[in-house]
Amino acid sequence: MTGATLGSLADVSDWFSLRLAEVDPTVDSVEAAAIERLSRGVSRQTYAVDVRITRSDGSETSEGFVVRRDHEQGTVDPVPLRTEYEVYRRLGRSHVPVTVALWYEDDGAWRPDGRDAYVRTRVDGDWRLPFLDSDDPLDDELRIEACKEHLDKLALVHTADWEALGFAELFPVPSGPADCVPNLIRLFTGRLADVQTEPSPILAEGLRWLTRAAPEAPCITLCKGTNGHGEEVWRDGRIVAMSDWELACLAEPAYDLGQVQDMVPTIERHGRTVWGWPDALAHYERRSGIPVTMERVEYYRSFYALPQFIYSQNAGRHVQDGNRMARFAWTATEIQYAAELKLAAVAGIPTGGRAP
Numbered sequence: 001m002t003g004a005t006l007g008s009l010a011d012v013s014d015w016f017s018l019r020l021a022e023v024d025p026t027v028d029s030v031e032a033a034a035i036e037r038l039s040r041g042v043s044r045q046t047y048a049v050d051v052r053i054t055r056s057d058g059s060e061t062s063e064g065f066v067v068r069r070d071h072e073q074g075t076v077d078p079v080p081l082r083t084e085y086e087v088y089r090r091l092g093r094s095h096v097p098v099t100v101a102l103w104y105e106d107d108g109a110w111r112p113d114g115r116d117a118y119v120r121t122r123v124d125g126d127w128r129l130p131f132l133d134s135d136d137p138l139d140d141e142l143r144i145e146a147c148k149e150h151l152d153k154l155a156l157v158h159t160a161d162w163e164a165l166g167f168a169e170l171f172p173v174p175s176g177p178a179d180c181v182p183n184l185i186r187l188f189t190g191r192l193a194d195v196q197t198e199p200s201p202i203l204a205e206g207l208r209w210l211t212r213a214a215p216e217a218p219c220i221t222l223c224k225g226t227n228g229h230g231e232e233v234w235r236d237g238r239i240v241a242m243s244d245w246e247l248a249c250l251a252e253p254a255y256d257l258g259q260v261q262d263m264v265p266t267i268e269r270h271g272r273t274v275w276g277w278p279d280a281l282a283h284y285e286r287r288s289g290i291p292v293t294m295e296r297v298e299y300y301r302s303f304y305a306l307p308q309f310i311y312s313q314n315a316g317r318h319v320q321d322g323n324r325m326a327r328f329a330w331t332a333t334e335i336q337y338a339a340e341l342k343l344a345a346v347a348g349i350p351t352g353g354r355a356p
Contacts, residue, residue, distance in 0.1 A: 006047060006067065006112040007035060015110050016051055016065075019103050019119070026055045033062070040127065040230075042327050043076040043246060043311075045069050048122060064122035066099065069115050073323040076331050077246045077311045078195050082106075083170065085118040087245040090165045096156050099123050099241050125235035132229055132262055143265045144275050145237065148283055150228065150263045153239045155288035158253045162222040171250045174220050180252045181214035181303075187249060188306050195314040203309055206343025210303055213346070215296045217252035224248055225307075228261030247307055254292050257284070258300025305342035312336035 004011035012032040021027045034050040047067040054060050070081055088101035099120040106116050129146055131139040162168070174183040185207065225247025233241035249255070267274040281292050316332035318325075344351045 003108065003114050004110055004112045006069075006117075009033070009035065011112075012049060013051075015105075015112070016049070016119075018110070019105070020053065023102050026057070027053055028056050029054045041244070042331065044081065045071055049119075064124075065102070066120050066122045067112065067117050068120070069112065069117035071325065072113075072115070073325060073328070074314075074318050076315050076328065078191050078314045079246045081116055081118065084245055086170055087248050088120055090167060090170070091160075094156075094160045094165055096160060097153065097239060097241050099243070123233050123235075123241040125233035125240050127230050127233060129229060129234060132265070137269060140267050140269070140274060142237075143267065147263050147265060147275070147280055149237065149239055150232070150260070151280060151284045152287050153232070153242060154224070154227065154253070154256055155284060155290075157224050157242070157256070158221040158288055158290060160222050162220075162250060165222075167222055167250060171248070173250055177217040177219055177252065180217040180220060180255075181210070184249065184251055184255070184303070185211060185306070188310055192310045192313065195310065195317050197313055197316050197320060200309070200340065202340045202343050202347065202349060203306075205347035205349060206305060209343075209346045209348075210306065213299060215254070215293075215299050217254075217296075218290055219252060220250055221253055221290070222248070223251045223253070223255045225256070226259055226261070227256055228259070228263040230261060252296075253284070253288065253290050254296035255300050255303070257281075257292055257297045259304055302342055302346045305339040305346075308335055308339035309343070312339060 004015040006012065009032045012035060013030055016030040016032060017027070020030055031052045032049060033052055034048075036048045038046040038048055040046065045068070049065045049067055050062065051065065052060060052062050068081065068084065075081070082104060085101050085104045088098055091098045092100050099122065102119045102121065104116070104118040105111055111117065131142045132146065134143070172183055172187050174180045189207070224242065224245060226244050227242070231242075231244045232239045233243060247259075264277055264280045266276040277294055277297070281294065281297075285291050312331050312335040315328045316336065318328050319332050341351060
């Protein structure tokens with residue numbers, strides 16, 4: 001055969017039979033039972049695959065896996081698919097909860113529909129925490145405990161031995177803590193150089209401010225990038241898998257805390273603040289031993305406009321090449337607009353819009 005068809009149960013059965021036997025020699029055969037395209041995520045395609053595995057001792061099990069690959073038209077974020085796979089592979093040797101990366105498929109005889117893909121184990125759980133936006137006092141404790149759980153897992157990421165895990169082979173390494181922001185700017189502007197479709201004076205002015213206002217970092221850590229609600233897998237009040245590592249890099253903890261999505265609630269009751277960012281940062285420091293100031297968090301909230309601008313430009317490049325997928329067009333327009341509003345705000349450029 002010349003490549004598997006991801007929608008074909010027979011093709012996926014043959015593909016998984018071959019590769020899983022290489023991962024686990026006790027696997028005798030695999031029969032794919034179901035293949036489902038998952039709607040979550042913008043940058044790439046994600047498929048859930050259910051299989052029945054027969055082993056050499058005659059035993060049978062039903063197991064779930066995930067297949068990740070780029071869209072046929074490309075990917076929104078210009079980070080290579082293999083980099084995402086390598087992050088999971090390295091984290092499999094750490095205490096950070098992640099799915100297990102099993103194999104990367106670049107063999108032309110097996111690449112599904114002619115595109116590179118990788119396969120990882122599937123972790124049961126849910127990305128939704130319906131109580132997060134609740135204003136019911138009865139949900140206060142749930143919201144605070146979820147916040148602590150998320151910070152605990154970020155602390156595991158930030159205290160992981162990134163050198164021993166091999167992340168210096170994957171990402172540019174700052175020369176020291178003072179080089180964290182300059183290193184990030186070099187990393188992201190290097191990616192931008194490959195995909196930019198038009199000049200942006202606002203970006204130039206924003207970069208000037210980001211460089212000038214760069215805060216001092218306490219240390220160099222592995223960072224996840226996009227994190228928080230919608231980005232992790234939860235079960236029974238705990239994070240059982242951290243996912244979406246496309247903006248991972250070597251930086252400092254405030255880079256991640258500046259990208260937290262909806263996981264740090266501000267709770268006020270009877271004129272008293274029950275929980276908020278000061279409490280969250282104090283909890284994080286107790287867990288990680290790393291101090292983080294609100295000033296650094298605010299800086300990286302502004303800094304996030306740079307990667308936003310990059311993937312909006314990459315999406316725009318695909319649209320110019322004839323890609324009419326809605327997710328690419330939306331990213332190329334709405335996200336670029338939001339990124340430029342943020343950059344204009346820090347650079348002191350007046351606009352008619354409101355920075356989100």
